[in-house]
Amino acid sequence: MTDTAMADSQFTDHYLRVDRLPHIWCPGCGIGPTLGCFLRAIDRAELDADKVVVVSGIGCTGRAAGYVKLDSFHTTHGRAIPFATGLKLAKPDLKLVVFSGDGDLAAIGGNHLIHAGRRNIDMTVICVNNFNYGMTGGQMGPTTPLGARTSTSPYGNFDPPFNLPQLVAASGAAYVARWTVLHVRQLEKAIADGLTKPGFTFIEVIAPCHASYGRMNKLGQAVDHLHSYRKRCIVKNEADLRETEISLHGPIVVGKFVDTRRPTFGDRIDSMLHRAHDNKP
Amino acid sequence: MSENGIIQGEFFMNGDEACAEGAISAGCRFFAGYPITPATEVAERMSSRLPEVGGTYIQMEDEIASMNAILGASWAGVKAMTATSGPGFSLMMENLGLGVMLETPCVLVDVQRAGPSTGLPTAVGQGDMMQARWGSHGTYEIIAIVPNSPQEMFDLTITAFNLSEKYRVPVLIMSDEVVGHMSEKVVLRQTAPEELVERPRPTVPPEKYLPFQADEGLVPPMALAGEGYHFHATGLTHDERGYPAMNAAAQDRLARRLVDKIRLNKKDIIQYEEAWVDDAEVVVCAYGITARVARHAVQMARSEGIRAGMLRLITVWPFPEEHIRELAQKVRTFLVPEINYGQIVLEVERCACGEANTVLLPHMGGGVHHPQDILKAIKEAIQ
Numbered sequence: 001m002t003d004t005a006m007a008d009s010q011f012t013d014h015y016l017r018v019d020r021l022p023h024i025w026c027p028g029c030g031i032g033p034t035l036g037c038f039l040r041a042i043d044r045a046e047l048d049a050d051k052v053v054v055v056s057g058i059g060c061t062g063r064a065a066g067y068v069k070l071d072s073f074h075t076t077h078g079r080a081i082p083f084a085t086g087l088k089l090a091k092p093d094l095k096l097v098v099f100s101g102d103g104d105l106a107a108i109g110g111n112h113l114i115h116a117g118r119r120n121i122d123m124t125v126i127c128v129n130n131f132n133y134g135m136t137g138g139q140m141g142p143t144t145p146l147g148a149r150t151s152t153s154p155y156g157n158f159d160p161p162f163n164l165p166q167l168v169a170a171s172g173a174a175y176v177a178r179w180t181v182l183h184v185r186q187l188e189k190a191i192a193d194g195l196t197k198p199g200f201t202f203i204e205v206i207a208p209c210h211a212s213y214g215r216m217n218k219l220g221q222a223v224d225h226l227h228s229y230r231k232r233c234i235v236k237n238e239a240d241l242r243e244t245e246i247s248l249h250g251p252i253v254v255g256k257f258v259d260t261r262r263p264t265f266g267d268r269i270d271s272m273l274h275r276a277h278d279n280k281p
Numbered sequence: 282m283s284e285n286g287i288i289q290g291e292f293f294m295n296g297d298e299a300c301a302e303g304a305i306s307a308g309c310r311f312f313a314g315y316p317i318t319p320a321t322e323v324a325e326r327m328s329s330r331l332p333e334v335g336g337t338y339i340q341m342e343d344e345i346a347s348m349n350a351i352l353g354a355s356w357a358g359v360k361a362m363t364a365t366s367g368p369g370f371s372l373m374m375e376n377l378g379l380g381v382m383l384e385t386p387c388v389l390v391d392v393q394r395a396g397p398s399t400g401l402p403t404a405v406g407q408g409d410m411m412q413a414r415w416g417s418h419g420t421y422e423i424i425a426i427v428p429n430s431p432q433e434m435f436d437l438t439i440t441a442f443n444l445s446e447k448y449r450v451p452v453l454i455m456s457d458e459v460v461g462h463m464s465e466k467v468v469l470r471q472t473a474p475e476e477l478v479e480r481p482r483p484t485v486p487p488e489k490y491l492p493f494q495a496d497e498g499l500v501p502p503m504a505l506a507g508e509g510y511h512f513h514a515t516g517l518t519h520d521e522r523g524y525p526a527m528n529a530a531a532q533d534r535l536a537r538r539l540v541d542k543i544r545l546n547k548k549d550i551i552q553y554e555e556a557w558v559d560d561a562e563v564v565v566c567a568y569g570i571t572a573r574v575a576r577h578a579v580q581m582a583r584s585e586g587i588r589a590g591m592l593r594l595i596t597v598w599p600f601p602e603e604h605i606r607e608l609a610q611k612v613r614t615f616l617v618p619e620i621n622y623g624q625i626v627l628e629v630e631r632c633a634c635g636e637a638n639t640v641l642l643p644h645m646g647g648g649v650h651h652p653q654d655i656l657k658a659i660k661e662a663i664q
Contacts, residue, residue, distance in 0.1 A: 066513055069511050071508075071510065072512075073383070076376055083349040084353060085313075086361065090311050112342065
């Protein structure tokens with residue numbers, strides 16, 4: 001650690017528990033840049049930080065909640081969304097951000113993901129997708145591309161992955177975007193858009209896990225992942241979501257895919273209350 | 282109905298509905314649930330009543346989500362409840378543990394039916410009593426109370442909220458299908474503010490606040506989301522700051538406090554009722570609907586001149602072990618009828634410690650004991 005270079009401070013430090021640094025993430029991990037984009041997006045969206053609540057599940061990305069100096073909850077595996085749902089409905093002026101990984105949100109928590117989309121609960125979900133379970137040592141998960149090697153798909157993954165933007169859009173989300181950690185400006189803007197837009201907003205962040213997924217698939221160091229994103233990414237706003245599947249080495253379609261307005265769950269509660277007032281059930 | 286939407290007066294209603302009214306009277310303004318027999322009427326009543334009192338009802342996608350939603354609501358500062366039965370109770374176990382770890386006040390109602398598995402969805406059981414105590418993994422203590430009438434479904438739900446706020450722990454109401462579905466006279470009332478307990482709250486500014494620092498009372502003050510405290514709460518073992526602390530010393534300190542805040546306050550928490558125990562040779566120890574049947578059997582025994590007594594457990598967890606120990610010095614036999622194949626009897630036997638005999642009278646569920654069967658067992662016990 002003697003020659004590890006650490007930046008003195010950054011302008012997002014006031015949103016970080018700097019007394020908890022260094023963090024547990026591997027050098028080159030994609031979670032840190034994503035967290036940076038989120039913290040900058042808080043200011044960009046001009047949010048009152050006292051009202052921002054970060055909820056995460058379990059896994060590498062789930063640890064993000066513990067590093068932010070905001071009201072934050074590190075819940076159980078897969079359950080960040082229903083926990084955040086309770087917070088939001090009980091105190092509607094809170095700004096809920098679920099910050100978690102692909103395994104947490106799409107496998108064990110997949111049911112909550114689609115139901116929160118269906119309800120259009122007013123919250124922003126930042127899903128760091130690194131294509132595997134990093135914390136437990138790189139097992140295949142619900143987003144692992146076919147053919148990819150992981151510690152539980154030693155012969156190549158035969159378990160078809162979710163196309164997350166398509167899944168979440170079909171569920172009813174108001175906003176769906178995908179960027180990689182190479183696209184820090186677009187990502188920061190997308191998160192800020194998600195934070196300001198009413199309803200269920202979902203940002204998938206393609207991120208390197210060079211230590212596990214990358215190593216097992218010979219994708220090189222973290223910087224090589226970024227180089228590959230530059231080559232593989234195709235920006236396609238409002239893309240046909242049948243074309244946003246991700247393969248091991250193929251193109252990655254990124255962009256803002258969905259940006260619509262439909263009543264949030266809170267809106268629907270309000271109109272139900274009006275009806276309940278006028279005539280009893 | 283009073284102006285604030287709290288219903289008062291005498292009604293003929295079932296236990297599930299009375300439970301919902303008790304929650305509303307206690308100040309519960311958030312309910313998340315999933316339909317399941319025989320607990321559905323709690324959710325139905327809440328879906329109709331909460332909008333009338335400014336509360337929020339949400340039907341979640343499953344019981345796992347329901348449990349998490351009430352934890353979230355509680356951290357937003359709203360008293361919250363869910364209600365379920367066996368299969369849903371099983372699904373809630375992991376996040377019941379999260380509630381314990383995050384020290385989150387909330388109430389979980391289990392209207393027990395016969396199991397295992399889907400079992401007899403519409404018929405009574407008391408088979409979740411040990412699950413209530415040990416169902417989530419790890420080292421913890423929990424509070425579980427057992428009503429035996431619709432009136433108690435109202436009254437003890439208020440008690441449950443008070444205990445949950447006072448000790449910052451999820452409180453379980455271990456009802457059963459008969460108590461949940463039977464209709465009787467229930468007196469609904471507004472709970473006076475002085476009767477209601479509210480969670481301890483921080484008295485220091487955010488920069489001095491340590492979210493899991495407790496004084497000698499062992500219950501830390503609770504900040505709420507959105508108040509500017511910028512606290513962190515994690516299911517990982519944590520220190521007083523709420524920060525993950527991955528070492529044995531932190532684990533020891535935290536687990537000990539989570540257990541001791543309940544254990545050392547047993548006297549304040551535990552309730553039971555007894556009758557005819559002073560000269561009793563046999564004490565029937567029962568809870569929930571079985572206690573009502575048992576009381577009838579004990580009365581019959583007394584009318585035949587048999588020295589039988591009755592101990593009805595209202596609080597089952599923490600278990601009233603000192604009281605059973607004392608009784609064991611005086612009585613010859615404990616008879617424990619329960620609608621399972623032996624759960625609470627194990628605790629009675631443990632506490633009796635060989636000083637008194639302990640006899641199980643099991644019923645596998647689908648119905649309640651016949652008073653004659655309990656009377657017969659009392660007679661056998663004294664021979």
